[in-house]
Amino acid sequence: NAGVTQTPKFQVLKTGQSMTLQCAQDMNHEYMSWYRQDPGMGLRLIHYSVGAGITDQGEVPNGYNVSRSTTEDFPLRLLSAAPSQTSVYFCASSYSRYNEQFFGPGTRLTVL
């Protein structure tokens, strides 16, 4: 049981480049979320999904896209990276809205 896995662990992008952060879970969880963590700001919800084919925006969705074609995977896409998107990104999953969230190890992204 691997839990929540994220790839890559580290990434450096140039402004304007695109990339996809991968997230997968093997716990058959319905809820999956993406957060970004910045100094002095805490964790902020970017997008979330309540099941395959269903996604919605969180607190800071601008500049990010998501889709969920399977229960296991929830990729986060940056279409045109900006320096303001330099952050640590965490993916999380839970069985339901009211259950414990399990977090992945994070992806450290730097946009130059």
Added chain:
Amino acid sequence: QKEVEQDPGPLSVPEGAIVSLNCTYSNSAFQYFMWYRQYSRKGPELLMYTYSSGNKEDGRFTAQVDKSSKYISLFIRDSQPSDSATYLCAMMVPSGTYKYIFGTGTRLKVLA
């Protein structure tokens, strides 16, 4: 004004001390209250999860929620160097839009 306020610390205490960590919030719709522990360069992990007001104890950890004052606390008894981490409070509304808000985190160092 942020919906959830948390003193960032850092907080340094000697081994064996009782530690008190606190968060205040402004949104009375929050019903679920969580405390997460985050070690350096790792994802957060859930420590305590409480619903509505009251106390909950788990080993050396006690979580308190005072909804009338919009104030939550985490107490750590007999603190150990292994408790050195950042502690994040989090809150969730029970229905409607998935709203999961984290505090900025308090960095704790327990000195041997």
